Amino acid sequence: MSALEDELDAELRRLFGDERLAVRPKTDAPETIVAGARRIRRRRTAMMSASGAVVAVVLVGGSLTFGPFRSQDNAAAMNTSALKTGALPQTVAGSAPPAPTTDSPLPGGESPLPTSVPGSPPSAGRPTTPNAPAKTTPTSGKPAPQFVTTGGLISPAGFGNLKLDAYLEGTPPAGVTLTETPTSTACTGYNFSGDGVPGAGFVAASPATPNTSGGFAMMIVPSGPVHTPEGIGKGSTKDDVKQKYAGAGENESGLYAPASTTSIYQFAVDGANVVQAIRLVKTNSDC
CATH class of the missing domain: 1.20.5 (Single alpha-helices involved in coiled-coils or other helix-helix interfaces)
Known part of the structure; x- marks a missing residue:
């Protein structure tokens, strides 16, 4: 120090x-x-x-x-215990479930079907689900009947203002001109025309009294192309008529079908069974 x-x-x-x-x-x-x-x-x-x-x-x-x-x-803890014993775990509320894998087996030892992205080729070695065959509707083999609208409409009631059962003695129906013409039956025949009908033609009336003309219209025969409300007209086939009318039949004059409870349609056909003309007739006609 x-x-x-x-x-x-x-x-x-x-x-x-x-x-x-x-x-x-x-x-x-x-x-x-x-x-x-x-x-x-x-x-x-x-x-x-x-x-x-x-x-x-x-x-x-x-x-x-x-x-x-x-x-x-x-x-x-219970899920862990269940996993040790081989049981499937339950998803705990509020927790996200584990993402499934395509390679993990399902219960029973089955493997889940693989999923593929649309447009991508299937994985090699994995089966693909075939597309179901398209369903086909069986057909009867007959073409659908044509719906003809050519010419005027001839309905079960008549042809324009000219109606079946119309009394033709004296004043004719409105807009209809009647010209008497001879027939080969006891009925009186008239040629008709005018604005009250879709076209010209012939109408037969039952005799009112012996040796007198007139009576009630029993048969209407249009001279030009016409069609029925069901679409049968000139050019329709025999099959068309039978498909449209359940009670259709054949006789020596051609085809016929019920128009109403008191009238029928008569179809004049050619050699190929194609309709050429139609007339409306009372079922109790004497013409």
Whole structure:
């Protein structure tokens, strides 16, 4: 140690040994210390009581808050146990199910069918589901009947204003001009025309009284092309007529079919059984 250090050490010792720098305790220092210690002890006791209450509240709230999570943990534990025994796991509520894999076997040892993206070729070695064959509707082998609309309409009621059962003695139907013409039967024949009918033709009327003309219209024969409400007209075939009319038949004059409960259609056909003309006749006609 150098002389300078010795002088500094001696000066420090003199200063710290000066009685004027000494701190003397008060006469009531012990009582003050004891009172302070008691205050500290009371504060610690109060804090411990409050901490206990807070912990109790936290535990109760935690049981309510984390109860579902414990249930999920229990369920997860059960699922783990089930996996060990070979059972399929149940999906826990709120958790995402595991993504299925196409290579995992189904219950019973069967493998799931592979899925493919539309437009992509099937995977090699994997079966593909064949397309179902298109359903075909069986047909009867006969073409659908044509619907003819050529010419005027001849209906079960008549031809325009010229109706079956119309009384032709005296005043003719509105817009119809009647010209008497001889016939080979007892009925009276008229040629008709005018704006009241779709076209010209011939009508036969039953005799009103012996040796007199007139009577009621029993048969209407249009001279031009006509068609029925069912679409049968000039150019229709025999098959067309039979498909349109359930009660259609054949006789020496051609084809016939019921028009109403009191009238029939008669179809004149050519050698190829194609309709050429139609007439409307009362079923009780004597013409």
